[in-house]
Amino acid sequence: MTTKVKKAIKKTTPVVSAQTPKKVYEDKSYKLKRHTAPLSFILASKHTRRKPLLYFDEKEGINKPLRYARNQKTPFENEQDGNAILEPIIFEDGFLFVPRSNQVLQEFLHYHPENGYSFEEVDKERDAQEELDEMESRLDALQEARQLDIERLEQVARVVLGARIDKMSTAELKRDILVYALNNGAEFLNVLNDPMLQLQSKVAAFFEINLLSVKNKKDVYFNTASNKSKMLSIPFGESRDFIVASWLQSDEGIESLKLLENLYAQQK
Numbered sequence: 001m002t003t004k005v006k007k008a009i010k011k012t013t014p015v016v017s018a019q020t021p022k023k024v025y026e027d028k029s030y031k032l033k034r035h036t037a038p039l040s041f042i043l044a045s046k047h048t049r050r051k052p053l054l055y056f057d058e059k060e061g062i063n064k065p066l067r068y069a070r071n072q073k074t075p076f077e078n079e080q081d082g083n084a085i086l087e088p089i090i091f092e093d094g095f096l097f098v099p100r101s102n103q104v105l106q107e108f109l110h111y112h113p114e115n116g117y118s119f120e121e122v123d124k125e126r127d128a129q130e131e132l133d134e135m136e137s138r139l140d141a142l143q144e145a146r147q148l149d150i151e152r153l154e155q156v157a158r159v160v161l162g163a164r165i166d167k168m169s170t171a172e173l174k175r176d177i178l179v180y181a182l183n184n185g186a187e188f189l190n191v192l193n194d195p196m197l198q199l200q201s202k203v204a205a206f207f208e209i210n211l212l213s214v215k216n217k218k219d220v221y222f223n224t225a226s227n228k229s230k231m232l233s234i235p236f237g238e239s240r241d242f243i244v245a246s247w248l249q250s251d252e253g254i255e256s257l258k259l260l261e262n263l264y265a266q267q268k
Contacts, residue, residue, distance in 0.1 A: 142178065211223055
């Protein structure tokens with residue numbers, strides 16, 4: 001093949017270039033992240049000192065103020081013209097529907113600081129997976145609850161129900177534990193796998209028979225024949241039984257634990 005023929009073929013051969021995939025515009029829905037959504041909720045739609053709405057642009061290294069105006073091409077206030085028409089963003093019954101024709105609002109919600117905190121985009125596959133995980137944890141919890149022997153049942157009841165089990169029948173304990181497992185599957189399984197469960201159950205029992213007492217709603221005292229001293233104070237918002245159990249298994253409290261266990265065995 002001559003050089004002239006090669007050049008002619010090269011000129012006539014079409015050049016195939018990679019095309020950028022065409023962007024697909026979709027309708028989107030958003031929901032408030034609350035168990036009980038209000039009938040109507042207005043989302044902040046403009047950056048102010050009182051309610052800052054800023055997006056940090058990594059490329060430019062600056063914070064860009066956000067503002068929703070449907071007649072603009074961008075949600076960034078510094079890129080909008082002087083004819084912005086502001087509109088409220090209202091969630092009705094906890095939901096907001098944004099058609100594919102309103103790309104400005106979809107982009108505004110994507111960059112909004114509250115995205116993922118106050119609200120989130122509806123993702124049917126993700127929501128279905130979360131519901132599936134919850135259902136499976138409930139089924140697993142029910143199965144575990146049904147297999148508990150009476151000793152383990154009492155331990156769990158003291159911790160998760162805070163009940164005085166000495167006044168409850170076995171049937172009542174089983175019923176209440178099954179109901180708890182059904183309504184709190186993941187938490188119930190966490191309690192079962194907690195190495196502190198047995199000790200926390202003992203602590204609850206110590207309080208039940210008054211070997212320990214609480215004064216001023218936060219101070220724990222020994223209440224034995226030979227010891228009426230203060231053990232510790234419960235920090236605000238912490239579990240009484242967990243804090244006491246943690247102290248009793250420490251070097252400082254291990255001897256007190258042995259004493260309480262002996263006294264409990266004598267009274268049982």
